Amino acid sequence: MICLGVEATAHTFGVAVVDGKGRVLSNERDTYRPKKGWGIVPMDARNHHEEKASKVMEAALKKAGKAMEDVDIIAFSQGPGLPPCLYAGMNFSVELAKKTKKPLLGVNHCIAHIEIGRLTTKLKDPVTLYVSGANTQIIAHAAGKYRIFGETQDIGIGNALDKFGREAGLTFPYGPEIEKHASGGRWIGLPYVVKGMDLSFSGIVTEAIKRREKGEKLKDVCFSIQETMFAMVTEVIERALAHTGKSEVMLTGGVAANKRLQEMIEIMCRERGARSASVPWEYCGDNAAMIAWTGIIAHRAKQKPLNLKKAEVLPRWRTDQVDADWV
Numbered sequence: 001m002i003c004l005g006v007e008a009t010a011h012t013f014g015v016a017v018v019d020g021k022g023r024v025l026s027n028e029r030d031t032y033r034p035k036k037g038w039g040i041v042p043m044d045a046r047n048h049h050e051e052k053a054s055k056v057m058e059a060a061l062k063k064a065g066k067a068m069e070d071v072d073i074i075a076f077s078q079g080p081g082l083p084p085c086l087y088a089g090m091n092f093s094v095e096l097a098k099k100t101k102k103p104l105l106g107v108n109h110c111i112a113h114i115e116i117g118r119l120t121t122k123l124k125d126p127v128t129l130y131v132s133g134a135n136t137q138i139i140a141h142a143a144g145k146y147r148i149f150g151e152t153q154d155i156g157i158g159n160a161l162d163k164f165g166r167e168a169g170l171t172f173p174y175g176p177e178i179e180k181h182a183s184g185g186r187w188i189g190l191p192y193v194v195k196g197m198d199l200s201f202s203g204i205v206t207e208a209i210k211r212r213e214k215g216e217k218l219k220d221v222c223f224s225i226q227e228t229m230f231a232m233v234t235e236v237i238e239r240a241l242a243h244t245g246k247s248e249v250m251l252t253g254g255v256a257a258n259k260r261l262q263e264m265i266e267i268m269c270r271e272r273g274a275r276s277a278s279v280p281w282e283y284c285g286d287n288a289a290m291i292a293w294t295g296i297i298a299h300r301a302k303q304k305p306l307n308l309k310k311a312e313v314l315p316r317w318r319t320d321q322v323d324a325d326w327v
Contacts, residue, residue, distance in 0.1 A: 003299070004060070004071045004096075005292025008089025009081025009109045010133060011040055013049040014288030015057045017064035017071070020296055022119050025064035027282065027289040028056050033172060039162065046084035053092045060288070068100050073305075075295025078106030079314030080134075086313035094311050103305035107294045109286075110135060110319040111146060113279075115297055116290035117252040121277035125248065125327065127240045129233060129265065130319075132253035132285075133158035136199060136233065137319060138240045144325040148318075149240040150197030157229055158255045160201035164225060167209045168218060178222045179258050185223025188216060194232050197239065204228055230261045234268050241274060251278040254285040301326045 001020030007013070007029070014029035032048035034040055061067060076093035079086055097104035114128050127149070128139040136152040155163070158175060165174025170181070190207050193200040208225045212218065237249060249269050251262060262278050269276040283290060 001073075001296055001299070002066065002071050003073050003075055003292040003295045004068075005107075005288040005290070005295055006074070006076040006089050006093045007109075007286055007288040007291050008049050008085050008092075009077045009079070009286060010085055011045055012286040013052050013056055013089070014286065015060040016288035016292045017060055017066055018289055018292035018296065022293060024289045025066065026060040027287055028060040028063065029287060030056050039166065040082065042082045042084040045082065046088045049085060049088035050092075053088070068102075071100070071102055073103045073105060073295055073299055075105045075107050075291050075298070077109045077112065077291050079109065079317035081109060081315060083313060083315045086315060090311055090313050094308050098308055103299075104308060104311070105295045105298050105303055106306055106311070106314070107291050107298065108317055108319065108322045109291075110137070111322055111324060112290035112294040113252045114139065114146060114250075115294045116283045116287075117250050117279040119293055120280050120283055121250055123248045123250050123275070123277055125246060126250035127237060127244060127246050127248065128250045128252060129237050129256070130253045131157050131233065131251070131255035131261070133162065135253060136201070138197070138233070138236050139319055140240060140244045140246060141324065141327045142244070144323060146319050146322065146324050148320050149243065150199065150236040153195065153198050153200050154202040157201055157233070158253070160205050160229065161225070161255070164205050164208050168212055168221070175255060175258065178226065179260065181219050182222040182226050182260070183219070185217070185219035185221075187227065188220050188224045190224050190228045192228055192232060194235055197236055199232050199236065201229060226258070226260055230258075230264050233261075234264045237265065238268050238272065241272060247274045249274060249276040251276070252284065257281050257284045297326055
């Protein structure tokens with residue numbers, strides 16, 4: 001079984017080739033980079049994806065040593081994500097499926113992050129902390145679905161860090177820049193907003209920007225915004241562990257690459273006698289390997305291919321709306 005996966009939910013257009021044993025034969029990508037001081041401009045990102053799509057696919061097939069004749073199924077990120085970006089990925093995938101007469105499967109981007117994580121970390125049934133640009137969710141599998149045990153009530157932790165990074169005059173990608181500047185910083189008080197099992201980040205960003213404008217050192221604000229946000233998600237993860245009775249924690253999504261976040265989760269798990277693991281850097285952020293692997297899983301679970309004439313994107317497709325009885 002060979003699957004060609006296509007990722008296009010936000011800034012990254014990716015194509016990967018993965019086989020039925022979970023071997024990633026290629027995982028190519030090209031990332032849209034906004035102008036300095038800007039966030040993602042959706043139509044500009046779509047134009048980028050449409051321009052780079054064929055080139056990225058050719059690179060993926062070449063690196064994998066495969067031709068389209070070797071591919072059994074095609075999978076693409078159907079949602080959630082930015083609609084213009086999703087359409088770029090869907091349109092490319094639909095045309096490819098028509099041309100090659102291959103079955104086309106739509107994949108939930110969030111679940112793909114979890115499945116590539118389970119593959120690469122070897123964790124079997126973890127509580128997952130999914131932290132990316134637009135998403136912050138605490139997820140665990142129960143009764144045939146990935147259930148949400150806590151999530152952001154406003155913006156994702158990645159977008160929160162990006163917003164502060166832009167206002168602070170840092171360069172994209174902002175998360176690694178904030179992590180770098182946080183080294184050697186000292187604690188200053190910022191709002192700590194946990195509401196039951198849910199979280200809120202927008203007020204923290206507003207206060208951090210104000211502190212910076214009032215003359216607080218950049219390293220101190222960077223240190224404090226990381227410590228506050230990461231402590232919040234660690235608290236909620238710990239309660240999700242206690243509630244579910246599970247003994248594994250997995251970090252996935254772009255923000256999961258942050259070493260301080262990994263350290264805080266690891267300390268919490270060690271104190272509870274649980275195991276933690278982070279998805280390898282190559283698969284933390286948006287990538288097509290996770291789409292291809294989840295496409296194989298969905299195909300084995302008898303998910304029906306899409307009707308190419310009726311294919312659509314699902315920008316608000318929630319993690320807990322997907323039947324995942326393969327776990």
